[in-house]
Amino acid sequence: MSGNGVVLGLVGSPNREGRTNRLVRAALEGAAMAGAATELLQMSERVVAACKDCLPWVCAEKRKCTYDDQAFELLSEKVLNAGALILGTPVYWWDTSAMVKYFILKMFRVHARSAPLQGLPAFGISIAGGTGNGLVSGLRPVYHFFQIMQMRALDPVPATRFNFAGAENRAREMGGIVAAMRHKRHPFTGLEERLLWYDQLPYLGLSRAEERRLLASLAALALPEDRSGKLVSGLARADTLRAGGDKMASMVEITKCYDAGAKALAG
Ligand SMILES: Cc1cc2nc3c(=O)[nH]c(=O)nc-3n(C[C@H](O)[C@H](O)[C@H](O)COP(=O)(O)O)c2cc1C
Structure with a gap:
């Protein structure tokens, strides 16, 4: 059993x-x-x-923040003991x-050196619930966290208003996959394998232009077929x-498609 085997879900929203x-x-x-077994924590609490x-940098040796931070104590303990993380x-x-x-920045300072999360199965979800801009760039800090902490991250789930139902289904599916890995850690053989692993994950390597095209295509695909054709072309x-x-x-051209899709979906 890896940790306590619990699949831990952290919600990084005040809502x-x-x-x-x-x-x-x-x-x-x-x-x-x-x-x-699962547990959900609302990080806003x-x-x-x-x-x-702070210097000298003693927290990495003590594996504890020098300052009294009950929130960090609780969240970090939960993650350190989990079987998998979402x-x-x-x-x-x-x-x-x-x-x-x-949370991420304090985890780096206190725990990145000792790497206690090596091979922990994990995946990230972003929800760009307004315009949809940033659906990929919002995920990158999360996957940077997984990578630096040497977790075994799985495919991300980028969500917007346009693909929300599909993203919910995908999140459910990914939850099952990560749960099947919760019994043990899946460490990398070394830095090389880890970097190549993260490079092959979908979405994260998109350029800004490609991210915008992805967003426009999600808006187009959310329309009924008889209305999406113009946007697809x-x-x-x-x-x-x-x-x-x-x-x-x-x-x-991408912006025109996005604007038309967003307008049609709003109306
Ligand atoms: C300060 C702030 C900045 C936001 N920036 C973006 C953004 O860059 N892109 C986007 O699509 N939505 C943006 N939104 C909308 C949120 O992503 C959206 O409301 C989302 O559903 C919030 O998550 P929640 O439903 O868990 O509260 C922003 C909202 C707030 C409050």
Whole structure:
């Protein structure tokens, strides 16, 4: 058994009824269906204080923050003892929420050196619930956390309003997959395998232009077939322009498709 075998879901949003909570809950449902014990924690009830980067750097040896931070104690203990981790963040300003970032940064300072999470199965969920911008860039800090802590991260789930139902299903499915791995750690043979592993995960390597195209395609696909055709051909035009070297015209075309899709879905 790895840790206590529990599949732990962290909700990095202040909203108990929000989309981040729903997606993490879906993932935990999938884990429970696979037979795992699960636990959900709303991080807003335990917001970690900013790391002071203090010197001398003794917290990495003591494996404890020098300052009294009950929220960090609780959250870090839960993660250190878990059999698998699911971390969901709302996308704020194309990035993770502050409470997720503060937790990550303190985990680096206190625990990255001793690497107690080596091989822990994990996956991340982002929800860009407004415009949809940042659905991938909001995931990157989460996967950087997994990578630095040497966890065995699985495919991310980027969600927006446009693909929410599909993302919930995907989160449920991924919850089952991560649960099946909870009994043991899955460490990397070395840094090389770890870097290559993270490089092959979907979405995370997209350029900004590709991220925007992904978003426009999600908006197009959310429309009924008789209305999505124009947008799909617009995206094909954008691809042709890009292949021909006209990146700006391609981006303009993508934006047109996105705007039309978002407008149609709002109306
Ligand atoms: C400060 C702030 C910044 C936000 N920035 C973005 C953004 O960059 N992209 C986006 O799609 N939505 C953005 N949103 C919308 C949230 O992603 C959306 O409301 C999401 O559903 C929040 O998660 P929750 O439902 O768990 O509260 C932002 C919301 C707030 C409060």
